Amino acid sequence: MKTSELKNALRNMGIMEQIRKRQNELWINAYDPFGNFLASTSVGTSGRIETYSSILGIPLSDQRQLIGYMMDYAQTPIEQRSDEKRWNVVIGQDGNRNGLTVWAKGSMRPYYTSSTTDIAELSNFQNVFTDSEFNELIEHLKKLPHGDTYAKIAELGKREVDE
Numbered sequence: 307m308k309t310s311e312l313k314n315a316l317r318n319m320g321i322m323e324q325i326r327k328r329q330n331e332l333w334i335n336a337y338d339p340f341g342n343f344l345a346s347t348s349v350g351t352s353g354r355i356e357t358y359s360s361i362l363g364i365p366l367s368d369q370r371q372l373i374g375y376m377m378d379y380a381q382t383p384i385e386q387r388s389d390e391k392r393w394n395v396v397i398g399q400d401g402n403r404n405g406l407t408v409w410a411k412g413s414m415r416p417y418y419t420s421s422t423t424d425i426a427e428l429s430n431f432q433n434v435f436t437d438s439e440f441n442e443l444i445e446h447l448k449k450l451p452h453g454d455t456y457a458k459i460a461e462l463g464k465r466e467v468d469e
Contacts, residue, residue, distance in 0.1 A: 307378040309334070309349065309387050310438055315375045319368060325349065325431060332431055334379070336372060338364060347376045349387070355380045390436040392467040394428050395443065395460050408433050409443060409460060417443055434467055 312334060316323045321344065322337040332349035342360035355376045361369055379387070397419065398407035407421040410432040420433065427433065435443060440460075447456040 307375070307382045307387070309379075310390060310436065312347075312375055312379045313438075316372070319371060321372065336376070345372055345376055347380045350384060353380050390438060393435045393437075393440050393464050394433055394467055395435060395440065396463040396465060397459055408463075409435075411435070411439065417446055429467060440464065 313323050316336055320339060322339070322341075324335050324337070326333055326335055331351060333346045334349060335346045336344045338344055338360065342363060343358045344361045344364065345355065345357045347356070348354040355373075357373065361372070364372070395409040396406050397409060398421070399405070400407070400421065405421065406425065406428070407419055408428070410418055410420040412418050412432070444457045444460060447453050447460055450456060
């Protein structure tokens, strides 16, 4: 199962998903609509899945479906999970410190600008967008006042992440 397929499956169930760094690994965490932590699986390790007691608060059929999706993903070889390119969205540079200003993904708010990022930090998961996440960022920006301008700046600053 590809990462984007897992994310879409969880969203279709009404489950919020978020990629977070934990113990130097990226994890896909699943939350119910109230923000209760249900389950997680490691993006970088095959076969790892964790569930939490709050999973008991959703219907049994949803529990089975969620665990099934997580198991399918955990059993997929890592090299077969990615189906999207990864992007940084650079919108400025601080000439005095060689720092960059980039769009980043947050946990308390969906997107924010980070102005303390240097080149070494571009690979941090908060600063990396997949194709679908980039499209979501553009949709978000277009809803803001002067959003078409912000979206155009983001499109101009889109650059592929160096692996």
